[in-house]
């Protein structure tokens with residue numbers, strides 16, 4: 017049965033601590049989305065990023081962007097090791113306001129869909145689902161096989177959001193950066209984090 021996505025925490029709404037956003041980076045292509053999201057969030061007050069990167073995520077960031085692990089870590093407020101299942105993020109007792117896995121590989125999707133909790137990214141995602149917090153998976157693969165589709169359905173049924181990075185063209189992007197920024201803004205909007213960017217005002221306004 018489909019359940020509603022988790023609401024943001026009332027503690028954060030009360031303004032007593034920054035909003036805590038967990039970010040997981042895995043080994044699908046599209047690491048530019050993760051790096052851009054972390055860069056954008058540095059300019060957003062009251063958002064604290066908690067980052068975990070899988071080994072394949074590190075590999076892809078290096079391959080696609082020629083950026084090293086330390087440079088990516090420097091963009092986050094707190095960084096955790098992928099095997100550190102004793103970290104705060106591994107428990108529902110650590111209050112957070114949601115999690116974004118981007119890009120999300122089919123391996124990590126499968127682990128989340130089946131509740132495997134086999135590393136800190138999938139365990140943190142498991143916590144989001146069990147605590148009814150918001151979880152977004154920027155899944156990236158093409159074409160999809162039936163296992164991928166079933167796993168996406170399972171995550172959706174548990175309340176997670178499946179958000180493949182499909183570019184829009186209605187805002188007439190002039191570069192890859194503009195396409196990426198538009199997608200990142202849409203993702204953050206789902207966490208009630210609003211960043212500057214083109215807003216859709218209808219066909220009459222373009």
Ligand SMILES: Cc1cc2nc3c(=O)[nH]c(=O)nc-3n(C[C@H](O)[C@H](O)[C@H](O)COP(=O)(O)O)c2cc1C
Nearest residue numbers: 042043044045070072073076121122123124156157
């Ligand atoms: C250059 C490169 C691109 C990849 N792109 C994808 C992809 O788009 N989607 C995917 O599911 N896996 C992709 N993979 C494979 C994953 O990295 C691999 O399945 C890995 O085990 C995922 O582990 P993780 O989920 O723990 O990061 C890619 C691997 C490489 C080296």
